[in-house]
Amino acid sequence: MPDLDFKIEGSQAVPFAVSPLLAFKLRVSCADLEEHVRTIALRCQIQIEAARRKYTADEQEHLLDLFGEPQRWKQTLRGMLWTNVQLVVPPFKGSIAVDLQVPCSFDFNLAATKYFAALEDGEIPLLMLFSGSVFYEGHDSLLQVTQIPWDRETTCRLPVDVWRQMMNLYYPNTAWICLRRDVFDRLYLYKTRQSLPTWEQAIDSLLPPKLAEKELEPVRSAVGS
Numbered sequence: 001m002p003d004l005d006f007k008i009e010g011s012q013a014v015p016f017a018v019s020p021l022l023a024f025k026l027r028v029s030c031a032d033l034e035e036h037v038r039t040i041a042l043r044c045q046i047q048i049e050a051a052r053r054k055y056t057a058d059e060q061e062h063l064l065d066l067f068g069e070p071q072r073w074k075q076t077l078r079g080m081l082w083t084n085v086q087l088v089v090p091p092f093k094g095s096i097a098v099d100l101q102v103p104c105s106f107d108f109n110l111a112a113t114k115y116f117a118a119l120e121d122g123e124i125p126l127l128m129l130f131s132g133s134v135f136y137e138g139h140d141s142l143l144q145v146t147q148i149p150w151d152r153e154t155t156c157r158l159p160v161d162v163w164r165q166m167m168n169l170y171y172p173n174t175a176w177i178c179l180r181r182d183v184f185d186r187l188y189l190y191k192t193r194q195s196l197p198t199w200e201q202a203i204d205s206l207l208p209p210k211l212a213e214k215e216l217e218p219v220r221s222a223v224g225s
Contacts, residue, residue, distance in 0.1 A: 001146050002136050003031035004040075008128065008156035009097065013166035020104040020170045022163070024156070026087075029095035036137040040089035042148075044100060045129040046082045048115060049155070052125035062118035066111060079127070082112045086132075106167055106176045116163050123157035130154075 007027045014021035030037055055063065060070045067076045085102050105113055116124065130152040138144040179187065191202035 023099040026100040049125040
């Protein structure tokens with residue numbers, strides 16, 4: 001029965017996908033170098049270990065929506081579920097490197113997006129939990145199947161710059177905002193009646209006079225523009 005180990009060797013943005021996509025270089029190794037693994041139907045749960053890094057004053061301010069005031073972080077700063085992904089690992093002996101592709105969103109209603117966008121630099125501590133089915137060739141050359149033990153996991157640190165590069169690649173100088181449908185309908189009616197060609201002009205016409213550059217800088221940093 002294969003005794004598998006998992007390790008992340010790197011990460012990068014995937015260009016030209018339909019939506020933002022990160023690829024983690026996943027190394028899958030088998031303790032028995034001669035064991036023939038036919039395939040793995042792999043599942044991976046990715047968690048953000050938010051308590052495993054330090055935060056600047058600006059980052060703490062941007063994270064108020066998630067964790068509250070920094071004085072309460074001993075109680076509120078906890079790990080968060082980011083996502084669940086699946087992957088079919090091709091046949092191998094010994095070890096194999098595959099791309100674990102993780103879809104990402106720039107929707108600021110999602111806790112993970114709020115967290116990533118709040119970080120200025122450094123790394124994002126992640127915990128990856130693996131499960132699934134392993135199909136392998138037994139000693140009698142017959143195909144056999146077993147489950148990946150629930151204790152199979154690995155940690156890695158995703159550079160904040162990699163996440164920002166990915167979002168700038170797919171949404172250059174852009175941020176998302178999600179509106180309740182009735183609010184959108186009112187904004188759309190306003191835009192039409194005022195003959196404003198773009199959504200930016202419609203929203204800008206409703207905002208107070210432009211803020212000073214130094215007031216806008218933390219916001220620009222948060223959305224990576």
